[in-house]
Amino acid sequence: MSAAPYKVWQCRTCGYLYDEEQGDPNEGLAPGTRWADLPATWICPLCGTPKSDFDMIEL
Incomplete structure (x- = not known):
């Protein structure tokens, strides 16, 4: 498991x-x-946006 x-x-x-x-x-x-x-083919379950159009955010 990654730390x-x-x-x-x-x-x-x-x-x-x-x-x-x-x-x-x-x-x-x-x-x-x-x-x-x-998977690279994963899409947003709400709107269908591809994984490549997500950004990492800091909460």
């Missing part, structure tokens, strides 16, 4: 937040799923 702190990624289009620590169980992403482990 790096969990990060949060935000959709540029709709503001959906993907928190690595919490994952997104509704989308089949277990808590602790890292952004890098999401």
Whole structure:
């Protein structure tokens, strides 16, 4: 398990937040799923924006 702190990624289009620590169980992403482990084809579950159009944010 990586010791790096969990990060949060935000959709540029709709503001959906993907928190690595919490994952997104509704989308089949277990808590602790890292952004890098999401497939390149992953899209925002709310608006369909591609993964490449997310930004890491500091909370």
